[in-house]
Amino acid sequence: MSEPKRGRFITFEGGEGTGKSTQAHLLGVRLRAAGLDVIVTREPGGTRAGEKIRSILLDPGDDPIAFETEALLMSAARAEHVAKVIEPALARGEWVISDRYVDSTYAYQGGARGLSLTALRRIQSFATHDLMPDMTILLELAVKDGLERRNRLPTTTNRLDAEAVAFHERVRSEYDSLAKRDPERWFRVSATPTVEIIADQIWREFSRRFRDWLPAGATTSQAN
Numbered sequence: 413m414s415e416p417k418r419g420r421f422i423t424f425e426g427g428e429g430t431g432k433s434t435q436a437h438l439l440g441v442r443l444r445a446a447g448l449d450v451i452v453t454r455e456p457g458g459t460r461a462g463e464k465i466r467s468i469l470l471d472p473g474d475d476p477i478a479f480e481t482e483a484l485l486m487s488a489a490r491a492e493h494v495a496k497v498i499e500p501a502l503a504r505g506e507w508v509i510s511d512r513y514v515d516s517t518y519a520y521q522g523g524a525r526g527l528s529l530t531a532l533r534r535i536q537s538f539a540t541h542d543l544m545p546d547m548t549i550l551l552e553l554a555v556k557d558g559l560e561r562r563n564r565l566p567t568t569t570n571r572l573d574a575e576a577v578a579f580h581e582r583v584r585s586e587y588d589s590l591a592k593r594d595p596e597r598w599f600r601v602s603a604t605p606t607v608e609i610i611a612d613q614i615w616r617e618f619s620r621r622f623r624d625w626l627p628a629g630a631t632t633s634q635a636n
């Protein structure tokens with residue numbers, strides 16, 4: 413029996429309130445409608461241990477963890493996610509869509525917290541066995557607008573949301589550098605239009621890049 417064709421790995425990145433989770437979900441819906449096997453997952457989290465680590469990371473307690481601890485816990489959750497969810501799914505030929513991945517660590521722990529990017533790259537290499545996404549979609553929005561949107565949501569604010577505007581500006585600026593350095597992997601899209609318009613723009617670019625991977629007719633299929 414021949415091995416299944418390896419699946420493709422897509423990640424969504426962006427600052428707070430950019431609607432990444434909604435867009436990750438909608439891309440999953442479209443791919444499933446095209447007849448593909450798809451997993452939509454998120455970081456930090458996506459596994460039992462990862463969700464426990466997530467609660468430590470996002471707990472706005474009064475004794476905040478050190479930046480280095482934060483970077484290592486994000487990466488530990490990611491190691492579990494790659495080993496238990498992402499890599500096995502790709503090997504089975506499934507498509508994996510993740511809401512955040514290594515670039516979040518570069519943007520938040522590197523750009524915004526100021527930790528060494530060289531050290532963070534080594535840790536990511538160890539944690540993920542150098543698994544990189546085939547496409548990364550960056551949802552872009554002015555920091556002020558993102559934080560305003562986030563404040564309108566009924567969910568409680570987590571420790572990273574609560575950081576100052578300057579912190580989120582550094583996140584945005586690091587994403588900008590990452591995307592500029594590797595335009596073949598990144599696709600930048602404005603998060604200002606409606607959810608449907610953004611989803612259509614993502615789908616247009618996505619189906620162009622993966623034309624050869626999608627079943628015939630899939631490139632015109634609509635989201636439900």
Ligand code: TYD
Pocket residue numbers: 427428429433455456470486487512513514516517518520521570572573
């Ligand atoms: P979450 O509530 O999932 O926010 P969002 O909807 O913005 O993804 O919280 C995840 C938070 O963790 C978010 O503020 C970004 C941060 N984060 C890092 O700082 N480093 C990382 O490597 C990852 C994956 C997330």
